[in-house]
């Protein structure tokens with residue numbers, strides 16, 4: 308339950324996602340079992356008439372993506388939602404729009420991994436650089452300065468949540484630089500024997516699934532650029548020819564992930580990104596065994612997550628509790644600040660500072676807090 312006493316979870320997901328997950332029936336049942344109701348937000352209508360909500364859970368990456376591209380309708384939907392949330396700070400947003408938006412810029416999510424301590428455990432993200440131009444000579448210089456080696460991948464700078472935003476290419480040599488489609492990030496290809504680990508995060512819990520991935524590639528003057536869509540490669544049922552290891556590279560040694568490092572990845576990124584619903588793609592580099600984070604997604608598919616809806620429900624409710632706790636402690640800090648002024652004055656005057664009496668200001672502050680909760 309939340310500050311307002313409401314036990315309503317507001318949600319917004321695309322029709323595709325609702326259908327795929329059987330959300331309206333199966334997740335609604337789980338919520339009901341726990342005494343919560345589930346209400347779909349109508350983003351075209353005033354939200355004030357649709358609440359009160361204790362928590363809002365959403366996947367708005369497509370709308371955020373359109374607003375980044377300047378679509379007026381999408382901008383107004385996001386603005387309306389932001390204004391509503393400003394007016395209702397008691398609502399826990401899973402996940403906060405600003406944090407989701409930041410994650411969608413691939414370079415910001417890679418930057419966040421760089422600034423973390425994960426490298427101490429041999430967990431890295433490959434070097435990357437943004438390319439803004441189609442000029443081959445400019446790109447050649449930028450890539451050289453950034454230390455990007457061949458082959459490298461070009462991924463659209465913003466993961467816009469459209470099918471095209473999952474289209475990317477592998478460039479093998481300078482001849483391939485003609486295929487750069489800016490704005491994109493260039494990221495060296497990491498050989499990993501075609502095994503991908505997807506970490507599906509639900510707040511403090513997560514589940515790892517093993518997926519097909521791209522085979523090993525090497526620098527080559529002959530090789531032409533390979534274009535592909537990530538959804539043809541790394542879904543559970545993908546059978547792409549790009550995932551079949553060359554005969555000389557085929558191995559019987561299974562690729563294994565180190566769960567201690569997976570734990571660290573989840574805890575660190577959840578906290579640095581300020582998000583609870585995450586999909587983190589990790590590959591294990593051949594020979595070095597470094598764990599390499601190549602992609603982070605907001606609200607992923609969770610395909611294969613055991614007892615998904617019960618875990619999702621617990622995650623959402625815990626996010627609500629955490630939100631309430633952090634607001635309470637903010638208010639207590641505020642109250643402590645208000646109290647600190649008069650007591651400091653008393654202390655400075657040489658009086659006994661060991662008094663426990665509440666000042667009028669403190670009482671007023673505490674009343675204000677009580678009213679809020």
Ligand SMILES: Nc1ncnc2c1ncn2[C@@H]1O[C@H](COP(=O)(O)OP(=O)(O)OP(=O)(O)O)[C@@H](O)[C@H]1O
Pocket residue numbers: 433460462466472473474494495496497498503519520521537538540541588590601602604
């Ligand atoms: N740096 C890399 N080195 C080797 N392989 C990579 C690298 N980056 C991506 N890949 C391969 O390309 C696939 C797609 O890349 P990525 O995960 O970045 O795309 P995406 O469209 O954001 O994926 P998702 O559908 O998970 O959002 C990965 O699943 C992996 O097989």
Ligand SMILES: O=P(O)(O)O[C@H]1[C@H](OP(=O)(O)O)[C@@H](OP(=O)(O)O)[C@@H](O)[C@@H](O)[C@@H]1OP(=O)(O)O
Pocket residue numbers: 324327366368369466467468469505541542586604606607608609610
């Ligand atoms: O269905 P959605 O639109 O949420 O698609 C998401 C997709 O889930 P799906 O597999 O259920 O399609 C995810 O797959 P997994 O990593 O979990 O395999 C991943 O590709 C996300 O990046 C996609 O989100 P988008 O980047 O397009 O916003």
Ligand SMILES: [Mg+2]
Pocket residue numbers: 537588602
């Ligand atoms: Mg991915």
Ligand SMILES: [Mg+2]
Pocket residue numbers: 466602603604
């Ligand atoms: Mg992605």
